[in-house]
Amino acid sequence: MVSEPIIRFRDAAKVFPGGRRRPEVRAVDGVTLDIEAGEIFGVIGYSGAGKSTLVRLINALEKTTSGAVVVGGRDLTGLGESQLREVRAGIGMIFQQFNLLSSRTVAGNVAYPLEVARWAKAEREARVRELLEFVGIADKADVYPSQLSGGQKQRVGIARALATNPRILLADEATSALDPETTRDVLRLLQRVNRELGITVVIITHEMDVVRYACDRVAVMEHGRVVEVGDAYSVFSGPQAAVTQRFVGTSLRDRPSDETLARLRERHPARLVVVGIDEVTGSTRAISQVLRGEGVEPAVIYGGITEVADKPYGSLTFELTGPDDAVDAAVERLRAVTDVDDLGTAAHPRRAPSLAARGRDDAGPGPASLAPTTDRRPGGGPFGGPTGLTEGNL
Numbered sequence: 001m002v003s004e005p006i007i008r009f010r011d012a013a014k015v016f017p018g019g020r021r022r023p024e025v026r027a028v029d030g031v032t033l034d035i036e037a038g039e040i041f042g043v044i045g046y047s048g049a050g051k052s053t054l055v056r057l058i059n060a061l062e063k064t065t066s067g068a069v070v071v072g073g074r075d076l077t078g079l080g081e082s083q084l085r086e087v088r089a090g091i092g093m094i095f096q097q098f099n100l101l102s103s104r105t106v107a108g109n110v111a112y113p114l115e116v117a118r119w120a121k122a123e124r125e126a127r128v129r130e131l132l133e134f135v136g137i138a139d140k141a142d143v144y145p146s147q148l149s150g151g152q153k154q155r156v157g158i159a160r161a162l163a164t165n166p167r168i169l170l171a172d173e174a175t176s177a178l179d180p181e182t183t184r185d186v187l188r189l190l191q192r193v194n195r196e197l198g199i200t201v202v203i204i205t206h207e208m209d210v211v212r213y214a215c216d217r218v219a220v221m222e223h224g225r226v227v228e229v230g231d232a233y234s235v236f237s238g239p240q241a242a243v244t245q246r247f248v249g250t251s252l253r254d255r256p257s258d259e260t261l262a263r264l265r266e267r268h269p270a271r272l273v274v275v276g277i278d279e280v281t282g283s284t285r286a287i288s289q290v291l292r293g294e295g296v297e298p299a300v301i302y303g304g305i306t307e308v309a310d311k312p313y314g315s316l317t318f319e320l321t322g323p324d325d326a327v328d329a330a331v332e333r334l335r336a337v338t339d340v341d342d343l344g345t346a347a348h349p350r351r352a353p354s355l356a357a358r359g360r361d362d363a364g365p366g367p368a369s370l371a372p373t374t375d376r377r378p379g380g381g382p383f384g385g386p387t388g389l390t391e392g393n394l
């Protein structure tokens with residue numbers, strides 16, 4: 001039997017009414033989306049896209065103005081406050097700013113929801129110990145939050161969110177205040193929460209690397225709408241919506257910008273081609289075999305390959321040196337195995353249309369409000385990112 005999705009949005013909308021000077025805001029605008037039990041689901045979008053509002057509809061911190069949100073089979077529309085409390089009891093949440101109680105110790109913070117739920121003291125203490133072990137900070141039980149690092153604070157946040165055995169954990173920009181290494185640690189912990197405890201995790205983020213590293217599926221949001229949804233690999237290896245292409249571009253930076261290309265042409269005047277790398281058609285092995293043809297000398301001069309959902313993705317820019325007809329034949333052979341953007345030669349440059357859209361190293365940083373935590377140096381995503389084959393190290 002196929003189980004019902006644990007979270008369903010049915011044409012859900014949340015409109016914040018305008019005032020005398022403010023227009024109304026359609027923060028969530030007609031979202032239809034299923035999140036399956038047991039998955040790690042990412043919601044990605046730039047600031048103001050409606051991610052936080054969407055996630056607040058799940059635990060009924062906001063109510064839909066139209067449409068429906070169904071959680072664990074219960075339509076939240078029309079539920080009374082006591083029924084909503086029951087639904088909320090099955091949902092944990094963690095935040096960017098951790099939201100810990102500064103006057104309580106680590107153990108006191110984790111115990112708090114158990115006190116509210118009236119657990120007996122002995123059971124409470126045992127549960128707190130178990131949770132602190134699970135998140136790896138048992139030695140900090142008696143310490144106050146101010147004495148903890150960001151990563152440790154988020155571990156406390158996770159332990160607290162798990163205290164009452166929720167089925168769903170919502171993580172709203174939970175790693176945005178953390179450095180790349182700590183981000184990875186916290187995402188690994190969320191993966192353990194998912195795999196070992198069977199909890200459905202919903203991660204809200206503006207960083208593609210977070211989705212790339214941790215999520216099974218992803219929804220891309222813009223202006224309150226879900227513009228693209230699917231498994232993380234398909235969405236990021238073949239981005240359809242312009243906003244998704246921007247996320248891929250700012251994260252990977254595997255393709256040369258116009259400026260970089262001009263510099264590359266000075267040093268590499270022969271035929272340049274950008275060759276797509278993916279797990280199916282454009283494997284590096286297939287590409288190497290194709291290029292081993294007669295009379296052509298290939299050299300990698302730019303590029304980046306990264307992993308999306310454990311599968312390779314990116315592109316390499318080659319300079320192909322040799323007689324024109326041999327190079328033409330090599331380009332045709334390449335086209336048979338993968339996507340190719342033919343940039344021509346320094347003497348006869350060609351502008352590849354697909355370069356305009358995807359993955360250029362000058363792809364804009366996004367709106368000014370895009371948090372500056374993403375390391376945008378070529379080859380250096382928050383997690384080390386692509387393999388870093390860029391101009392500088394060739």
Ligand SMILES: Nc1ncnc2c1ncn2[C@@H]1O[C@H](COP(=O)(O)OP(=O)(O)OP(=O)(O)O)[C@@H](O)[C@H]1O
Pocket residue numbers: 016025026027045046047048049050051052053054
């Ligand atoms: N309580 C509110 N009243 C009025 N407008 C709101 C309210 N909450 C959110 N909005 C507006 O709804 C839109 C979506 O906001 P939301 O916080 O959901 O976006 P987001 O994608 O989470 O962005 P961020 O990461 O910056 O929080 C924004 O234009 C925001 O100003």
